[in-house]
Amino acid sequence: MAKDSYLNKRIAVNTRIQERLMHRFAGFHWENLFLFAAFLLMCGIFTALSPAFLTINNILNVLRQSSIVFFLASGQTLALLSAGIDLSQGSIVSLVSVITADLMMRGYGVAVGMLGGLATGLLCGLFTGLWVGKARLNPFIATLGMNYIAAGIALLYTGGDAIFGLPKESLEIFGWFGEGYFCWLPVPIILAAINLGIMYLFLNHTRLGRHIFAIGGSEEATIVSGINASRVKIWVYTLSGFLSAMGGVILSSRCISGQPILGGGSLLLESLGATVIGGTSLFGGEGGIFRTLLGVMIISFGVNGLNLLATSTYMQDMIVGGIIIFSVWIGILRRKEG
Amino acid sequence: MLNLMEILRPSVEMKGGEGAYSLKKKYQEIPGDLLILFFAFLIMCAGFAILRPQFLNFRNIINVLRTTSVVFILASGQTFAILSAGIDLSQGAIVSLVSVVTADIVIQHGVFWGIMAGLGAGSLAGFIIGLFVGKARVQPFISTMGMIFIASGGALVYTGGIAIFGLDKPMYQSFFWFGGGYLGPIPVPVILAVIDLIIAYFLMYRTQFGRHVFAIGGNEKAAIMSGINAGRVKILIYTLSGFTATLGGIILTSRILSGQPHLGGFSLLMESIAAVVIGGTSLMGGEGGIFRTLIGALFIGFMGNGLNLLGVSTFIQQIVIGMIIILSVWASIMRSRRT
Numbered sequence: 001m002a003k004d005s006y007l008n009k010r011i012a013v014n015t016r017i018q019e020r021l022m023h024r025f026a027g028f029h030w031e032n033l034f035l036f037a038a039f040l041l042m043c044g045i046f047t048a049l050s051p052a053f054l055t056i057n058n059i060l061n062v063l064r065q066s067s068i069v070f071f072l073a074s075g076q077t078l079a080l081l082s083a084g085i086d087l088s089q090g091s092i093v094s095l096v097s098v099i100t101a102d103l104m105m106r107g108y109g110v111a112v113g114m115l116g117g118l119a120t121g122l123l124c125g126l127f128t129g130l131w132v133g134k135a136r137l138n139p140f141i142a143t144l145g146m147n148y149i150a151a152g153i154a155l156l157y158t159g160g161d162a163i164f165g166l167p168k169e170s171l172e173i174f175g176w177f178g179e180g181y182f183c184w185l186p187v188p189i190i191l192a193a194i195n196l197g198i199m200y201l202f203l204n205h206t207r208l209g210r211h212i213f214a215i216g217g218s219e220e221a222t223i224v225s226g227i228n229a230s231r232v233k234i235w236v237y238t239l240s241g242f243l244s245a246m247g248g249v250i251l252s253s254r255c256i257s258g259q260p261i262l263g264g265g266s267l268l269l270e271s272l273g274a275t276v277i278g279g280t281s282l283f284g285g286e287g288g289i290f291r292t293l294l295g296v297m298i299i300s301f302g303v304n305g306l307n308l309l310a311t312s313t314y315m316q317d318m319i320v321g322g323i324i325i326f327s328v329w330i331g332i333l334r335r336k337e338g
Numbered sequence: 339m340l341n342l343m344e345i346l347r348p349s350v351e352m353k354g355g356e357g358a359y360s361l362k363k364k365y366q367e368i369p370g371d372l373l374i375l376f377f378a379f380l381i382m383c384a385g386f387a388i389l390r391p392q393f394l395n396f397r398n399i400i401n402v403l404r405t406t407s408v409v410f411i412l413a414s415g416q417t418f419a420i421l422s423a424g425i426d427l428s429q430g431a432i433v434s435l436v437s438v439v440t441a442d443i444v445i446q447h448g449v450f451w452g453i454m455a456g457l458g459a460g461s462l463a464g465f466i467i468g469l470f471v472g473k474a475r476v477q478p479f480i481s482t483m484g485m486i487f488i489a490s491g492g493a494l495v496y497t498g499g500i501a502i503f504g505l506d507k508p509m510y511q512s513f514f515w516f517g518g519g520y521l522g523p524i525p526v527p528v529i530l531a532v533i534d535l536i537i538a539y540f541l542m543y544r545t546q547f548g549r550h551v552f553a554i555g556g557n558e559k560a561a562i563m564s565g566i567n568a569g570r571v572k573i574l575i576y577t578l579s580g581f582t583a584t585l586g587g588i589i590l591t592s593r594i595l596s597g598q599p600h601l602g603g604f605s606l607l608m609e610s611i612a613a614v615v616i617g618g619t620s621l622m623g624g625e626g627g628i629f630r631t632l633i634g635a636l637f638i639g640f641m642g643n644g645l646n647l648l649g650v651s652t653f654i655q656q657i658v659i660g661m662i663i664i665l666s667v668w669a670s671i672m673r674s675r676r677t
Contacts, residue, residue, distance in 0.1 A: 131664060131668070135668055135671070136671060137664065137667055137668055137671065138621050138622070138667065140621055141615060141621065141663060141664065141667045142664060144608070144611065144612070144615070144660075144663055145660040145661065145663040145664035146660065146664075147608070147660065148608070148656045148657065148659050148660030148663065149656070149657050149660035149661065151656055152653050152654060152655070152656030152657035152658075152660065153653075153657060155652075155653035155656070156651065156653040156654060156657070160653065264604070269483065269486065269487070272483065273483065273487075276480055276483075282477050282479055282480065283477075312495065313494075314491050314494035314495045314498075314499060315491065315495055316491070317487045317488075317490060317491030317494070318487060318488045318491035318492055318495065319491075320487045320491075321483075321484040321485060321486065321487025321488035321489075321491065322484065322487075322488060324480060324483060324484040324487065325470055325476060325480060325481055325484035325485075328476050328477070328480045329470070329474050329476050332474070332475055332476060
C-alpha cells in the first residue's frame with residue numbers, strides 16, 4: 001500500500017511537470033523563433049561578407065553600445081506591456097546626464113552624483129506615473145509633456161552648455177561604469193545582463209509584473225477583479241524613468257561629461273524601435289523582456305554589420321525604418337493565419 | 339459634432355421668432371473646454387499686451403501668424419490622422435525629404451517642376467504610409483515611426499548629408515514668394531494657411547470622407563460593419579497628412595532658400611502634435627476638429643512670441659509648453675468626468 005501511494009505521488013508529480021511543460025510550449029510564440037532565425041541568418045551573412053564581424057572584440061563593442069539602448073528599451077517594454085508608452089525617455093537621459101555631472105563638479109563625489117542622477121530619473125518617472133495613474137491622463141500626452149519639461153530643465157540647468165572637465169578623483173571611478181572592465185567583460189554589459197535577469201524575474205514571477213500584463217490585456221477586467229490599476233501604472237512609469245536614468249548615467253560615463261542634449265537624438269526612437277521589432281505589442285499585454293533583447297540585438301548588430309560593409313549611416317536609417325515596419329507586418333500576417 | 343461655422347449660420351428655428359432661445363441653446367452646445375481654451379488664449383494675449391505694448395503691433399502679429407502658419411498646416415493633416423484614432427509621426431521627416439528634393443529640382447529644372455517634385459515626393463511618402471496602415475493593417479504609430487527613419491534617411495542619402503544652397507539667385511525669385519512673399523499686406527504663408535483651413539473644414543464637415551474619418555475614430559468596428567471602406571479612408575488620411583507636411587516643407591524651404599536634410603526635426607513634429615492636442619482633439623479618435631487645432635496652433639505661436647518679448651529663455655518656454663500640454667488635456671478630462 002505504501003508503495004502504491006508513493007507511485008501515485010510520483011505519477012501526480014510527473015503529470016504536473018508535464019502539464020507545466022505543455023503550458024510552457026503552448027505559451028511559446030513561433031514568431032519569437034522566426035525572429036531569432038532571422039537574427040542568426042543576418043549574423044551569418046555578415047560573417048560571410050566581413051571577417052571582422054565575428055570577432056570577440058567587435059561583439060563586445062557592439063554589446064557595450066547596445067546595453068544603453070537595452071536599459072531604455074526595457075523601461076519602454078514595461079510601458080508598452082501596460083498598453084502605454086514612454087516618450088520622455090530621451091529627455092530624462094539628458095536631464096540625468098546634466099545632474100550627475102554637475103553633482104560631481106561640485107565635489108560631492110561619484111556615489112552622490114550617480115545616485116542623484118538615478119533619483120532624478122525616478123522622480124521624473126514618478127511625476128508622469130502620477131499623471132497617468134491618478135489623473136488618468138493618456139500616457140502619450142503625459143510623457144509628451146514630460147519630454148518638453150525635462151528637456152527644458154536640462155537646458156535651463158546648464159544654460160545650454162555642456163559640463164566638461166570632471167574632477168580627476170571622480171573621473172576614474174565614474175568612467176569605469178561606461179568604459180571599464182570587470183574581469184574581461186565590459187561593465188555596461190554586466191549591468192545590462194543583471195538588468196535582464198531582474199526584469200525577467202520581475203515580469204514573470206512577481207505579482208506586480210503579472211499585473212502589468214493584466215492591465216495591458218484588459219484594463220477594465222483588471223480593475224473589476226480588484227487590482228489597483230493606478231498604483232501599477234505609477235510603478236510602470238517610475239521604473240521606466242529609473243531605467244532611462246541608468247542608461248543616462250552609463251552614457252554620461254562613456255562621454256565623461258554632462259550633455260543637456262544627450263538624449264535629444266534618436267535614442268528614444270531606438271528604444272521604441274527595438275521594443276517593437278522584438279514583437280511587444282503597442283496594444284499591451286503581449287511581449288516580454290527577451291523579445292526586447294532580441295530587438296535590441298537585431299538593431300545594433302544590423303547597424304554594426306552594415307558599418308563593416310561600409311554602408312552609409314544614412315542608408316542604415318532607411319534600412320532600420322524598413323525593418324520596423326516589416327517586422328510588425330509579419331507579426332500581423334502570422335497572427336491572421338493562426 | 340459642433341463647430342464655429344455652424345454656430346454662426348442662422349438656423350431654421352431663428353426664422354420662427356425663437357432666435358434668442360435658439361441662440362442660447364447653441365451657445366450651450368459649444369464644448370465648454372473649447373470656450374475655456376479660447377478665453378485662456380484671449381487672457382494670455384491681453385496679459386502680454388499690457389506687459390509689452392509692442393505685442394499688439396501689426397507687424398508683430400503678422401510675423402507670428404507667418405511662423406504659426408507652417409505649424410498649423412502640418413497640424414491640419416495631423417488632425418485628420420488623430421481624429422481617426424491614428425497618428426502621423428513622420429511629418430517632420432517628410433518636411434526634410436521635401437526640402438532637399440524641392441531645392442534640388444528647382445535648381446536643375448526650374449521652380450514649377452521643383453514644387454511639383456516636392457509635392458510628389460511628400461504625397462508619395464504619405465501614400466506609402468497609408469498603404470501600410472490601411473491595407474497591411476500595421477498600426478499607424480509603427481508605420482509612421484518606420485517612415486521617420488526611411489524619409490529622414492532618404493533626405494540624407496539624397497544630398498549625401500550636406501545642405502543644398504544656391505536658391506538665392508535672382509532667377510529663383512518666384513520660389514521665394516511662397517515663404518517670404520506678400521499679397522497686399524498679408525504674407526503668402528498666412529494666405530496658404532487660410533486656404534488650408536477652408537479646405538480642411540470642407541473635407542471634415544461637408545464630405546462623406548470627413549464623416550467616415552469621425553466614424554472610424556469613434557468606433558472602427560462599427561464603421562466597417564456599416565459598410566465604410568476603412569482601408570481606403572485611411573490611405574486618404576495619411577496621403578493628406580503627408581501632403582500637408584509637404585506644403586509646410588515647401589514654405590519652410592522657400593523661406594530659408596536652401597534644401598536642408600535636417601529641416602524637419604523632432605521639434606516640428608512635436609509642435610504639430612501639440613497644437614492638435616492642446617486644441618482638445620482626443621488621441622482616442624472621434625472627438626475634435628480643425629478649429630480646435632487652429633486655436634491650439636495660435637496658442638503655441640503667440641505664447642512663444644509673448645514669452646520672447648518678455649525675455650523669457652527658450653528653455654523655460656519648453657517647460658511651459660510641456661505643462662500646458664498636460665494641463666489642457668487634464669482640464670478636458672475633468673470636465674468630461676463631471677458631466
